Every structure is written in C-alpha cells, then in structure tokens.
Amino acid sequence: MTGDFPKEWQYRTPKTKLLIWAFWLCMVAGFVYCWQVMNEGTIWFFVQDAPKQAADIGGRMWPPKLSYVPELMRPLWDTLNMATLGTMLGVILAVPVAFLAARNTTPSAAILRPIALFIIVASRSINSLIWALLLVAILGPGILAGIIAIGFRSVGFVGKLLYEAIEETDVTQIEAIRATGASPSQVLNYAIVPQVLPAFWGITVFRWDINIRESAILGLVGAGGLGLKLQASLNVLAWPQVTTILLLILLTVVLSEWVSAKVRTALI
Amino acid sequence: MSSYPTTWKRPPQIFTHRGWRIGLQIGVLVWFVLAIGSIDANWERIIAGAERGMRFVQGFLQPNFTSRWSDIYGGLIESLTMTFTSTIVGIAISIPIGIGAARNLAPAPVYYVCRGIIAVSRALQEVIVAIFFVAMFGFGPFAGFLTLSFATIGFIAKLLAEDIEDIDESQAEAIRATGASWWQLINYAVQPQVMPRLIGLSLYRFDINFRESAVIGIVGAGGIGATLNTAIDRYEYDSAGAILLIIIGIVLVAEYGSSYLRKFLQ
Numbered sequence: 084m085t086g087d088f089p090k091e092w093q094y095r096t097p098k099t100k101l102l103i104w105a106f107w108l109c110m111v112a113g114f115v116y117c118w119q120v121m122n123e124g125t126i127w128f129f130v131q132d133a134p135k136q137a138a139d140i141g142g143r144m145w146p147p148k149l150s151y152v153p154e155l156m157r158p159l160w161d162t163l164n165m166a167t168l169g170t171m172l173g174v175i176l177a178v179p180v181a182f183l184a185a186r187n188t189t190p191s192a193a194i195l196r197p198i199a200l201f202i203i204v205a206s207r208s209i210n211s212l213i214w215a216l217l218l219v220a221i222l223g224p225g226i227l228a229g230i231i232a233i234g235f236r237s238v239g240f241v242g243k244l245l246y247e248a249i250e251e252t253d254v255t256q257i258e259a260i261r262a263t264g265a266s267p268s269q270v271l272n273y274a275i276v277p278q279v280l281p282a283f284w285g286i287t288v289f290r291w292d293i294n295i296r297e298s299a300i301l302g303l304v305g306a307g308g309l310g311l312k313l314q315a316s317l318n319v320l321a322w323p324q325v326t327t328i329l330l331l332i333l334l335t336v337v338l339s340e341w342v343s344a345k346v347r348t349a350l351i
Numbered sequence: 352m353s354s355y356p357t358t359w360k361r362p363p364q365i366f367t368h369r370g371w372r373i374g375l376q377i378g379v380l381v382w383f384v385l386a387i388g389s390i391d392a393n394w395e396r397i398i399a400g401a402e403r404g405m406r407f408v409q410g411f412l413q414p415n416f417t418s419r420w421s422d423i424y425g426g427l428i429e430s431l432t433m434t435f436t437s438t439i440v441g442i443a444i445s446i447p448i449g450i451g452a453a454r455n456l457a458p459a460p461v462y463y464v465c466r467g468i469i470a471v472s473r474a475l476q477e478v479i480v481a482i483f484f485v486a487m488f489g490f491g492p493f494a495g496f497l498t499l500s501f502a503t504i505g506f507i508a509k510l511l512a513e514d515i516e517d518i519d520e521s522q523a524e525a526i527r528a529t530g531a532s533w534w535q536l537i538n539y540a541v542q543p544q545v546m547p548r549l550i551g552l553s554l555y556r557f558d559i560n561f562r563e564s565a566v567i568g569i570v571g572a573g574g575i576g577a578t579l580n581t582a583i584d585r586y587e588y589d590s591a592g593a594i595l596l597i598i599i600g601i602v603l604v605a606e607y608g609s610s611y612l613r614k615f616l617q
Contacts, residue, residue: 114439117432121492129489136487164386208602209595210566212478213576216583217591221404223396230390300478304569317482333474 140322147330148323155312155331162308162335165229165301166294172230173237173294174287180242185249187257188275203246206239211297215306229306233294240290248282249275284350292343299332403586410588411595419582419590426578427597429492430564433574437496438557441503446549448504449511450537455523456515465508472505481567492573499560499567506559510552511545518544554609561605565598 095103182188184199214232222228252275260274302310309328316324416423451457451465480501484494518541526540568576575594582591 110439114436117435120428121432121436121496124491125493126489126491130493133487140483140486161389164389168386204603204606205599208562208599210562212566212569213579213595216569216580217407220583220586221400221407223393223400225390225392227390227392227397296476300476303478329479332476332479336474 143320143322144326146323147326148321149327151324151327152331155309155328158302158307158309158312159331159335161226162298162302162310163295165226165233165306165308166291166298169230169233169298170237170287170291170294172234173290174241176234177238177241177245180238181245181249182271184242184246187252188249188271199242199246203239203242206235206237207243208239209236211236211294212301212304215301216304219305224305224307226307229298229301229308232301232306233298236297237290237294240293241286244286245279245283248279248286252278281350285347288343288346288350292339295339296336299335403588406586407588407592410590411592413589414593414596415587415589416593419578419587419593422578422581423575423590423594423597426568426573426575426594429495430561430568430574430576433492433495433499434557434560434564437499438503438553438560440496441500441556441560442507442553444500445504445506445508445511449508450515450541452508452512453515455518455520456537456541465512469505469509469512472501473509475501477502477563477567478570481570481572485571490571490573495564495567495572495574498572499563502563503556503560506556507549507552511549514545514548515541551609551613554605554612558602558605558609562598562602 180199180202183190183195184203186192186196189196189199211232214235215228218228218232222231256278257270257274260270265273298308298310300310300313302308302312303314305311309332313325313328316322316328448465448468451461452469454462457465477498481494481498484497488494488497522544523536523540526536531539564574565576565579568574568578569580571577575598579591579594582588582594
C-alpha cells in the first residue's frame with residue numbers, strides 16, 4: 084500500500100502544476116507578442132533621447148512662476164464648483180438608478196433592472212474626460228459641459244456602490260416594518276433609507292474627492308477650470324506656469340483628500 | 352401626559368449647536384447661488400448644439416462600425432496591447448515596492464522610500480503623466496504604456512502593502528520559528544496569504560488600465576482614445592458611438608470575466 088505514495092509530500096498535483104506552467108507560458112508568449120505589436124510604430128531614437136528631453140523640460144520648469152498664482156484663483160473656483168455641482172448632479176441621478184438596480188427594491192426585475200445596470204456600466208466605462216469631449220462638442224466650451232460630464236461619470240460610481248449597499252440591508256428590519264402594515268413607500272422610507280444613509284454619505288464624499296482630481300484636468304478638452312489654463316500654458320510652452328498649475332492641483336487634491344477623510348470618519 | 356411630542360426626531364449628531372447649523376445652511380445656500388451664477392452658460396450656443404446632441408444620440412443608436420473600421424481596429428489593438436503589457440510590467444515592479452512598503456517586513460528607510468514612490472504615483476493624474484511622457488518619448492503607444500505602468504505601481508503597491516500588513520502574524524511566526532530566512536518567510540508565510548487578493552487586484556487593474564487607455568489617447572499617447580478624439584473632432588458621431596459601444600462592451604466582458612475568475616480562484 085505505502086509504496087504507491089510519493090516519498091515527498093507536494094502541495095500541488097502534477098496536473099495543476101502543468102496547468103500553472105502552461106498559464107505562465109501563455110502569459111510570457113502573450114506579453115512578448117503584445118510588446119512586438121505595440122512597439123511597431125515606436126521610434127526608438129526618441130526613447131533613447133528621453134533622458135535628455137526630461138532634463139531639458141525639468142530645467143525649463145524650475146522655478147515655478149509664483150506671480151501667476153492670482154490669475155489661477157478664478158479657474159480654481161471654477162474647478163471646485165465643477166466638482167461639487169457635478170457630484171450633486173451625479174448623486175441626484177444615481178439614487179433612483181440605484182433603487183431600480185437593487186434586487187430587493189426594483190419594481191420589475193425583468194425590464195427595469197437590466198436597463199439600470201446598463202446605465203451604471205455605460206457611465207462607469209466612459210471616463211469623464213470622454214464625456215467632457217462629447218459635451219464640449221455639443222454644449223460648447225465652459226464649465227456647464229464639465230459639470231454634466233462629472234455628473235454623468237459619477238452616476239455609475241455612486242449607483243453601483245449604493246445599489247450594493249441597498250442589497251446588503253438587513254432583511255429583518257424590513258420585515259419588522261412590513262409587519263406593522265406599512266406601504267411599500269413607507270418600507271423604503273423607514274426600513275431601507277436609514278440603513279443605507281451612512282453608506283450614501285460616505286460614497287458621496289468619496290466621489291467628491293475623486294471628482295476634484297478629475298475636474299482639474301477636464302479643461303484640457305475645453306471644459307473650463309484649471310485644465311484650461313494648463314492647456315494654454317502647455318501650448319505656448321510656458322513651463323514655469325505649468326509647474327505652478329501642477330503644484331496648485333496637487334495642493335487642492337491633498338486638501339480635498341484630507342477633508343474627505345475627516346468627513347468620512349465623522350460620519351461613520 | 353399630553354405634552355409629549357407625537358413624533359420622535361433624531362437629535363443632530365455632528366453640529367450640536369443650533370447657530371452652527373443655521374450658519375452652515377446659509378453658507379451652503381450662498382455658495383450654491385454664487386456657483387450657479389458663475390456658470391455663465393451661453394444659451395444660444397447650447398440651442399445651436401442641441402441639434403448636434405440629437406445627432407450624437409442617433410449615432411449612438413445607429414453606430415457605424417464599417418466606414419472607419421480600419422482606424423477603430425488599429426486603435427483597439429494598440430489599446431489592448433498597451434493595457435496587457437503595462438499591467439504586467441506595472442505589477443512586476445509594484446510587487447517589490449509593495450513588500451518594501453509593508454511595515455512588518457521592511458526596515459524603516461526602505462519603508463519610507465517605497466511609501467514615497469507610492470505617494471508620487473498616486474498623486475499624479477494619468478493624463479498629466481501622459482502629457483509629460485508624450486513630450487519625452489514622442490507620440491504613440493509607448494508613452495501610454497509607460498503612463499499606465501506608472502499608474503499601476505501606485506495602485507497595486509499600496510493595496511498589496513496594506514494586505515501584507517494585515518496578514519495573520521501567527522503563520523509568519525510559525526515559519527520564522529523553523530529558522531526560515533527572509534526570502535523563505537516571504538515565500539511560505541506571506542505569499543500564500545496575499546496571493547488570492549493580488550490576483551483579484553491585478554484583474555481589476557487590467558480593467559482600469561483599459562478604461563484609462565481610452566483616455567490618455569486624447570493627449571497623444573496612442574490607443575482607441577486617439578481614434579475617438581479624431582472621430583469627435585470631425586463630428587462623425589456614428590463612428591464615435593461605435594467606438595464608445597466597443598469600449599463599453601470590452602469593459603463589460605473584462606468586468607464579468609474578472610469577477611468570474613476571482614470567484615473561481617477563491
């Protein structure tokens with residue numbers, strides 16, 4: 084009997100080992116193939132030249148032009164408004180979508196739920212910069228396009244996290260409210276909403292923080308704010324101004340992250 | 352008896368003083384009016400654009416895959432290859448950085464250096480990084496590959512480091528008690544505990560990288576974003592709609608595929 088067993092204990096059977104090796108082989112082969120395809124058009128001279136270019140740009144970028152800061156205050160205000168109003172728009176649109184998408188609150192699982200899920204996926208897979216690109220072509224440049232772009236992108240994010248929170252609500256509380264003879268809207272109001280409210284605020288503040296980052300660059304495609312100034316400075320190769328804008332963006336992002344962390348710990 | 356209120360109200364939690372609450376509400380109202388006032392929308396332009404908006408919706412409903420197919424196909428191949436290579440390279444670089452950024456494995460100097468790398472990578476927006484890499488390495492997918500690899504480092508290394516810090520210390524202690532070296536500790540105590548999550552994160556990052564690769568093309572880093580930008584600039588909304596539908600489709604497939612794979616692995 085004992086002779087059938089291998090002398091040494093091994094964690095995996097030979098078959099799984101072979102499968103793992105095959106997997107790694109496929110990954111390496113795929114990587115090499117993709118590398119070849121990707122670099123067909125690469126001009127290697129530019130790549131070799133890159134350190135020199137980097138040193139050149141770095142030399143032009145320093146020191147930042149601090150006298151440019153007052154001119155950036157209006158774009159900064161626009162950027163913050165774009166992020167905040169966009170978050171508000173996104174949240175207002177996302178709440179009904181989330182309730183339609185959650186399995187336990189959707190009025191029709193066959194028709195409305197797939198539509199709501201498609202809205203969430205579509206909004207999530209298209210970056211706000213692409214939304215802005217489209218909306219600037221439709222609405223013209225300005226922060227209105229930026230607000231709507233931020234809002235459309237936020238729908239998917241807030242909707243997805245919120246509908247997961249709704250699906251995770253405690254069934255016993257819903258059952259208890261229903262047992263008092265409450266109507267479906269009262270069940271929603273007294274059993275589900277109080278349970279998801281902390282998650283809702285957490286998600287909203289989290290998304291606001293992300294939106295501050297995104298709205299800072301939306302101007303690159305013409306949607307106003309700091310990105311517009313960045314694009315203008317890049318176009319005229321005014322590198323000290325670029326440094327100033329980037330530092331301001333970095334400062335704003337760090338501050339908004341700090342605020343959102345504070346608010347979330349206060350809420351939860 | 353009758354003086355009790357008939358409905359119960361939850362007392363305020365954060366701002367307990369009434370004046371603070373009223374002040375905050377007035378402040379928010381003032382900000383809101385000022386913010387709405389500073390939008391300065393150009394209504395004539397918007398009405399003129401409404402017709403274009405309708406054409407975009409029509410293009411989205413009746414996408415035109417055929418007339419620009421060769422451009423779309425080229426962009427898609429660039430995006431996919433860029434995503435695949437940058438995810439692999441990014442993960443390969445972020446594993447040592449992630450181990451270095453875990454407080455329970457690395458000495459203090461290494462820890463601070465690795466945390467610094469992660470902070471820099473996370474603070475810089477992909478698009479801004481892409482602008483610089485395009486300026487340095489020239490247009491095309493190579494700049495996009497570098498951008499996405501750079502962004503992957505911050506994401507994977509941070510989450511990996513947090514995961515390593517959360518491992519079950521008793522297992523590490525057991526391996527250490529056998530007289531294992533540092534490498535053996537990593538291989539036998541840490542790696543089995545973090546591997547499932549690392550695979551999940553990698554698949555998730557692949558998904559994110561594909562979505563980002565559609566964006567950084569706008570600033571010249573190759574991929575489907577460049578094609579999309581051209582299509583929108585030329586007002587070819589039917590082609591743009593087709594590209595957007597393809598992006599949505601691929602993201603959907605990647606998302607469901609990765610969630611299936613994660614379930615299968617756990």
